[in-house]
Amino acid sequence: MTVKVKDFGLNNLPDAVLEEYGDKTKDPRFRKVMLSLITHLHAFAKDVELTEEEWFAGIQFLTAVGQKCDDVRQEFILLSDTLGLSSLVDSINHDSAGGSATESTVLGPFYAEGAPELPMGANIVQQATEKGIRAVVMGDISNEQGQPIVGATLDVWQSSSDGFYHMQDENMPDHNLTGRFVTGEDGKYYFATEKPAAYPVPTDGPVGDMLRACGRHPMRPGHLHFIITAPGYKRLCTHIFTNEDEYLDSDAVFATKTSLVGEYKDCNDEALAKEMNVEMPFEKVVYNFILAESK
Numbered sequence: 546m547t548v549k550v551k552d553f554g555l556n557n558l559p560d561a562v563l564e565e566y567g568d569k570t571k572d573p574r575f576r577k578v579m580l581s582l583i584t585h586l587h588a589f590a591k592d593v594e595l596t597e598e599e600w601f602a603g604i605q606f607l608t609a610v611g612q613k614c615d616d617v618r619q620e621f622i623l624l625s626d627t628l629g630l631s632s633l634v635d636s637i638n639h640d641s642a643g644g645s646a647t648e649s650t651v652l653g654p655f656y657a658e659g660a661p662e663l664p665m666g667a668n669i670v671q672q673a674t675e676k677g678i679r680a681v682v683m684g685d686i687s688n689e690q691g692q693p694i695v696g697a698t699l700d701v702w703q704s705s706s707d708g709f710y711h712m713q714d715e716n717m718p719d720h721n722l723t724g725r726f727v728t729g730e731d732g733k734y735y736f737a738t739e740k741p742a743a744y745p746v747p748t749d750g751p752v753g754d755m756l757r758a759c760g761r762h763p764m765r766p767g768h769l770h771f772i773i774t775a776p777g778y779k780r781l782c783t784h785i786f787t788n789e790d791e792y793l794d795s796d797a798v799f800a801t802k803t804s805l806v807g808e809y810k811d812c813n814d815e816a817l818a819k820e821m822n823v824e825m826p827f828e829k830v831v832y833n834f835i836l837a838e839s840k
């Protein structure tokens with residue numbers, strides 16, 4: 546028996562690969578994703594005329610990214626974030642389509658289950674940082690018709706003014722600067738914290754090497770993270786960015802949006818300070834969240 550040898554080369558790649566995967570991949574969605582991935586990978590290699598050294602450097606880089614991952618460090622997500630892919634996937638999946646609902650943005654790698662459930666108005670600072678500026682964050686959670694949403698759960702987390710999340714710093718109490726609040730009849734939320742400062746994404750791994758090689762800084766503008774959920778509404782994963790932050794126009798992970806900037810203002814309201822149990826002076830930011838109904 547003579548076996549016919551199939552010739553592979555520049556004349557039939559990637560077509561031969563696409564034909565093989567196209568014929569054999571049964572699940573239609575997976576087939577679509579695989580064929581597009583192969584098409585773009587081959588086009589990329591052809592476009593830059595990838596050398597063997599460059600191909601192997603790429604393999605070594607991806608290997609190092611995987612090796613840097615552990616229970617608390619996800620270097621692949623950081624790679625996706627710093628290439629703008631996470632922000633693109635967020636935009637594809639949460640396009641507000643011109644509605645009035647609050648825009649979403651990336652989750653980031655520092656969300657941890659188990660934030661303390663706190664009464665509305667509580668302070669999420671368990672251990673203050675020396676340079677932390679006291680702040681009160683407040684606003685409404687309502688639907689697109691302007692009605693308050695009762696029983697909405699608001700999860701908040703942020704880094705300290707030194708630039709670390711609780712799981713990154715062993716000297717910080719567990720779940721410092723995180724909290725979970727549930728809205729009452731008025732749909733309002735309010736809590737005390739420290740004004741978030743800009744901080745760098747982790748740069749001690751291969752993604753840090755990539756940023757340096759590309760001449761990019763690792764900074765994110767100051768922000769509070771939120772996940773807001775309520776029965777009958779789409780889950781909202783978003784940030785409130787700190788106004789006047791010098792990195793608002795160059796976020797290392799391409800996740801800023803104008804509509805998500807909160808205006809922090811000096812506040813002289815002694816009654817509010819008393820009610821919120823914060824010392825003067827402090828700053829206040831009012832930001833209203835609007836949730837879209839789930840269909």
Ligand code: BEZ
Nearest residue numbers: 623626653654655746798
């Ligand atoms: C964050 O905001 O926590 C974050 C997002 C993407 C990469 C690194 C950090």
Ligand code: FE
Nearest residue numbers: 653704768770
């Ligand atoms: Fe963050």
